Amino acid sequence: MTGCVQRARRLGAAAMVAAACATLSAPVRAQPNADELAHRHFESGVAYLQESDYENALKAFEKSYQLSKRPEILLNLATVHERLGQLQLAVDALEEYLRKEPDGEHADTVRVRIANLQKNIAKRDAAKKSEPPPPPPPKKTTEKADGTEREPPAAKPDRTIPYVALGLGGLAAGGAVLTGILAKGEYDSAKDECDPHCQESDVSSGKSLAMVSTVLTGVAAVGVGVGVILLLTEKPTAEKPPSSAGVPHFDVALGPRGAAAAAAWKF
Incomplete structure (x- = not known):
């Protein structure tokens, strides 16, 4: 009876050792590190940019830069800001790249982009300052047979x-x-x-x-x-002038065409 008990104990110990060895030998699934996550966000940003989904592209590139701090991602951020019409933010991103990589591979191209963006910003600001106020509504007149203009007849009073x-x-x-x-x-x-x-x-x-x-x-x-x-x-009822409050006004800001040529560098 004692021999059976001892034998059972030895078998149990062997089973525990085998289980421990199996656990240690099983592959451990490693969590992705910050650089891998940054690369994933970068690839997502490139895909969004190719689809002209600039809002999501901006979010993806920002997350990628926060995780990896790679200077090249700043070039992509500048491109997206430019596509969104945020020219000053594009300049800020490019200047940040030059601070990190003053002698980098793309430094000369970045300086040209900054100069072009600053010119466009200056033109846009000057256009806004010199924009004339909207003209008053045209005065209603009628033309006589001899070509001269005369005032339209007064409105009839409400009788x-x-x-x-x-x-x-x-x-x-x-x-x-x-x-x-x-x-x-x-x-x-x-x-x-x-x-x-x-x-x-x-x-x-x-x-x-x-x-x-x-x-x-x-x-x-x-x-x-x-x-x-x-x-x-009884006096005639005065006509109300047409309102111009609902007339839309648009501002268009153009960026250099070469700015989007280098939208996505290799990670």
Whole structure:
């Protein structure tokens, strides 16, 4: 029994040793170092640049430069900044390259690029300063038969309110005439029936109609008067000038064509 136990222990120990050896001999997957990651970002930036996806190309080249600090990547950053119209940032990247590699392989080409970019920046700034203000909207004129210009006719005033007032005055005047006729007939009829001993109740209907006629006459006078005054004093409505706030304005900045020729150097 003791021999079986000892044998089992020896087999267990051997199994543990074999497992340890297998673990040590298994290949360890190494994590990519900073230089390898930088190379991956660089290749991504080149691919984005070839597809004219400058925003993503800029991000990829920036990550590559942060990891490797290789001066050549600054040349790619300058190219992307130039494509985006960020000329001063392109100059900054090229000047940083010269500080790191003053005698490098691309130093002379970089100096030419800087000079061209600075000229374009100066031209762009000068164009912005000398840009004239937008012209005022053209004045509306009409041309006579002899070729001379004359002012367009003034806008007609809005006569809606005066016409409404005159209409109401006319209606009131018609009502006054009608009620006046009815009042006269009612009053005369009552007088014929009860004369000479007429009471107030006998002629009250005629008096009421006469009062209504008087009120309508006053309303008619006011309506016609207001309408006439408004017609005489109404001013033409001024036309609003066309607005130029929505007119777009564009600025175009051009860079040297040779700047993109060296977009991607070998990593």
